[in-house]
Amino acid sequence: MLEVRSLEKRYGAQHAVRDFSHRFADGKITTILGPSGSGKSTALALIAGLKQPDRGTVHLDGRDITAVPPERRDFGMVFQNYSLFPHLSVQKNVEFGLRVRGAAAVERSARARETLALTRIEHLAERRITEISGGEQQRVAMARALAIRPALLLMDEPLSALDAKLREELRAELLRLLGELGITTVYVTHDQTEAMSLGHEMIIVNEGRIEQTGAPIDLYQRPANLFVANFLGDSNVFAAEADNRTGQVRLPFASANGSSPDSALKCWAMIRPEALELVRQEEADFSAIVESSTFLGNRLRLCLRAGDETLIVDTANRTPIALQTPVFVRVKKEEISTWPR
């Protein structure tokens, strides 16, 4: 099992990574998600050994490997720009790890073919790197990392350079492949969809620190703090008040259901766009005015004004709604998250 304890990396006065501790589940995919500059790639480089931490340790199966150079860690790596060796053919790229390990030519070639078959690009073996497409290059990078039968697979934004359709296709393929191999994978990305769909577990980082870890669905439904709530998925966040005794949230724009001000706690409240429903007047919690409506294919996204707040609402009913139309909204109360303000 891979474990990192209190990793810290500074560049000058700035912390790239701090207090980074986590146990990575064996045979599972852990995605590290964060905005650009959040230190997620640095964290990966620390795990790989390509950078040395200023503090903290990296452990593999209980053994401290912080001082072990990357070439003796047996971790496969895949980068965003693939970093294929431009002077070598596809097959020679895949053979590289075996070559520096002194494997015999016959064995090298057999293993390379086998791995290329696994990533479904056997037919490209003799091609030059410049002669294949981006998606194919990604598969070569994958095969090259897997050919050494690594103890761990580290991926740094491996699909970011591809267009949306190809990205989706390769994501599914990656899920199949990694599932088949059952290899422990750490996957860094800034793409939420990727992080949620690939990760058995997710780590959300911001400013070098872990904000929250857990299964994607838990993080989405129960964000630990405002940052996670804002960052992961779309959300409506606003200042609200919660009743001291009942815990019920008093929304600033739904003035009807009021509790006495002296028993109220100030808080931040977050509601997902899909937790708001358009209903008939008698079922509604509040009313609002449609400010914009955007057709998104499978749903309609409305931008509503209620009091001083602007709310986004997703609805499966895709009938266009005229601007400035008054609408009535119900809140799924159990899906409101709150934090003290």
Add this chain to the structure above:
Amino acid sequence: MRMDRIGILALYLITWALLIVVAAPLLVVLAGAFLDPSLLGVSSERWAADTSAFVPGWFGYVFALYGRSMQFSLLLALLSVAVCIVVSVPAAYAIVRTDSRAGRALEEITLLPLSIPGIAMSIGLIQAYTIVRGQWWLILCGHVLYTIPLMMRVVTNALRSFDLEKLEGVAQSLGANRWQRSLFVILPNLRHSIIVGSLLVFAISWGEFNVSFLLNTPLHQTYPAALYATYTANSFAVSSAATTIFLAVIIPVLLALQWIGGREFNRLEQAA
């Protein structure tokens, strides 16, 4: 339509005229090298040309008189190439890889000799290293100072054209140690640039006159200095033959440079 035709015709004419203007001196020189001895009138060289009959024209005479200079210049050029490779490749790697302020300063400093006139450089070398004046390798130092900036530029540009850190990181994760990374990843990708740089260095060293002339000694005369001597002391036929030999060495190098440089460009275009 008519105007176009006339325009194109005019372009052709101008191009050909320019070509003739540029090529004519070369043709005159080439012809001069085969000048019949009898046309020179009474001259000590006439006798010399008659005795070296197994080489056509005046080449035999030039070889006999300046053969040592040729050898010396060839040796200098080859050594300059060797020194430039041995020094520039590791230095360029260190500068690009560390990407520090000190590294960039060092890079600027290595470019400095290009901006210093040859005379100043030579006198500087003579004054700084009085004791070794007259040693052949002081000339080598001069040549290296002039050629190293070019080699450095070519190699640092090549190193910057790919993401060295990631490329090495991947190689490292695949198990390659420092030597394996240099040998199997970095050097193969620098091959073209090193060849281009070497041809440049060779061409410049072979034709370098300023430093060569001022640090010249009777024992160690470079070929460009010898050429100068033929222009001042020998007949037109002899200096033509000497110049032809000079060109015969440098023109293939320049053609190779053009050819490989073009291929390298195509390769980079493809990769991008």
